[in-house]
Amino acid sequence: MLKQPEEIAEEEKELYEHHRIVVDKGQTQIRIDKFLVNRIENISRNRIQNAAKADCILCFGKPVKSNYKVKPNDEISIVLPYPVIELEILPEDIEVDVIYEDHALLVVNKSPGMVVHPGHNNYNRTLLNALLFHFSKTVQPPPFPLLVHRIDKDTSGLLVVTKEEYAQTFLARQFFDHSIERKYQALVWGDFEKNSGTVSGFIGRSAKDRRVMSVSDNEGEGKWSVTHYKVLERFGFASLIECQLETGRTHQIRAHMRHIGHPIFSDEMYGGRILHKGNSTTKFKQFIDNCFTIMPRQALHAGVLGFIHPTTNQMMHFSNELPADFTQVLEKMRRNSKNP
Structure with a gap:
């Protein structure tokens, strides 16, 4: 299965990344999705297009779509959730209290003592293991649970987790803007x-x-x-x-x-x-x-x-x-x- 990147295991890291780019004076006009793919390392055009759809690409503070053509001296800002990388995480039959669920996301009431994601000597019996099992009961293959925030192991309470990249990107913008x-x-x-x-x-x-x-x-x-x-x-x-x-x-x-x-x-x-x-x-x-x-x-x-x-x-x-x-x-x- 897939897992969030290693950076997320370090608690000081956010669950999203923010890039600010000032377009060079000599830049020719090209689509912003193509421009960003060339400027940001290891990013796919699909991630860029999801970000644009979620209004996470801004030019001078205003959302632009993926077909916007960049101009010299444009100030571009983009917020992205961290990509997933290959790492095996197995579904585990662990009770999880699901408060709400639909096609795009679910909200869980995390019990105290449960780690949200693997890392720091906690490689199993995490919330992600539990959610993979939960999803596998209704969908095959199950979607991978995508995180946009977390709470500490011994803190209890509400957590939203998404099932698709667009939803993750959309919510990442709200966390970045502090509108959550x-x-x-x-x-x-x-x-x-x-x-x-x-x-x-x-x-x-x-x-x-x-x-x-x-x-x-x-x-x-x-x-x-x-x-x-x-x-x-x-x-x-x-x-x-x-x-x-x-x-x-x-x-x-x-x-x-x-x-x-x-x-x-x-x-x-x-x-x-x-x-x-x-x-x-x-x-x-x-x-x-x-x-x-x-x-x-x-x-x-x-x-x-x-x-x-x-x-x-x-x-x-x-x-x-x-x-x-x-x-x-x-x-x-x-x-x-x-x-x-």
Whole structure:
């Protein structure tokens, strides 16, 4: 079967590529699809034509079709999902919660602990293995699931996956433009002075630990990132918040919350599995340890996903409930708040 390229296994890589080209002054007028095939390495004319059909080829900021003839000094921008390359991935009979499915795409509710795609010593029992099996039950040969975004292994929630290249390209443009609606629920340490706020900064790999992302004011240390949040519920020592992504960087919410002193509850990598707030009594420490046992992963859930459908052009909106471990921890915290 096919798999996304090796670059995607590196978490700092996006699932799309962006090219900006200024046409030479001496360029003769030729079709833009032919021009781009000659200018971009290892790209097929079919990928270019799919990009044009999905309005992913822009000239001076306006979409153009594949028969547009380039002119000297044209400023061309093109967004493409990464191509697939040959690598065997086998279908595996793994339960997957499909929220919605049609001919072009499907939306799944990923369970915590499931890796989205093979890589980093996770070469099987991934979401892609599960979806290949799911597709094989109705279509032979099954379409290969094409990714346009991902969520971390231990984050639960909604993910859209496409079945065809045009749909993948169409959605990649929305992710690039940050027009996708994505909201997460997160349980974080501490209380907030205000009911809402925004965290921004440049996210890049930490110099101390390359597995972790850090936030900086220095443009040279990462990619620009923005998260808006609002408080949904307060427990004194912790808060349930809703986070809306304006950008979608690696570990963005996890890094942003630690950056402002509110690491996500039970997020070991970002300092969330140590006692930050509350009292230091043995009873309270035992209460927190019990919560960690129930939810031994970061308390982060992708609960809302919205996008324009690639073939109907209709706005699609999906939401789902918190998983059982998250709900159980919240209930314990509510009871503790009433009877500390």
